[in-house]
Amino acid sequence: MTPLQQLRAPRKPLRLLNLAVGIVVLGAGVGLFVRAGLGLSPWDVLHQGLSRLLPISFGTVIVLLGLLILLLWIPLRQWPGLGTLVNTFAVGPIADLTITLLPPIHGLAWQAGAMALATVLAAVGTTVYIGAQFGGGPRDGLMTGLHFRTGLSVRAIRTIMELTALAVGWLLGGVVGLGTVVFALSIGPLCQLFFRWTVVDVERRR
Structure with a gap:
């Protein structure tokens, strides 16, 4: 859906609630993973590796890499939306708050x-x-875009993405731990499992 179609689609109160809850849960998960102290997630290994290679901060790498990935949406015909903005600007602060409180x-x-x-x-x-x-x-938009364009499962796409980020980040000097491997191998299958119950059917009017 285009951004306008996303906003006009039915069941908006439920969808807005799910957007807010999902982002909070995701941010809390990111913060808790850091607190666990058993290694960074694959993407954060890549972020750390790039921050060591380039004269910019860890957070700046996350923003710039995110913008670069958004360019890959163009050939995949992926549309950004409210969720894109909320994810970009809210997950980090929620993760920081979780780390502070725990x-x-x-x-x-x-x-x-x-x-x-x-x-x-x-x-x-x-x-x-x-x-x-x-x-x-x-x-996440890159993951779903590749899923729809290639026909590969969400599990396969997400696992390939995580392993690729992990490999490049490790080669650039990012820190890898047990948690990194667990996250890389399990996040794809878990996402595919939970998608069975979490997608809001916008065809339903009530």
Whole structure:
């Protein structure tokens, strides 16, 4: 859908609620994953690697890479929308707030539990806000665009994206840990699973 069609589509109150809840859950998952202390997610490994290579900050890399990825939407005929804007500007602050509020996590068992919960939260948040059909963030929009254009499953597309970001980030000097591998291999299958229940049917009028 175009941005105007997204705003005009039915079931708007539910979709706006899902957008807000999904972004909050996603941001909380990102922050909890950092607090788990078992490695960065694949995309953050790439962000860190690029920030070490270039004379710019970690946060600036995230913004600039996101804008570059949005250019890849053009041949995929992906439309940005409200969800794209909210994802771009809200996930980071929510993650920062989560990191600030949560105390450091100690002990391997607690860290592993936090890592597992954070991965599930990231997958649930991603599918809930995308399922609201207001458009996805740069990376999630690339995932869905490739899914529709190639016919490959969401699981396969997301896993390929995560592994590619991980490999490039590692080569650039980004820090890799156990959590990085777990996230890279599980986020795709989890997203495909949760999409079964999180996409709002805009054909329904009530």
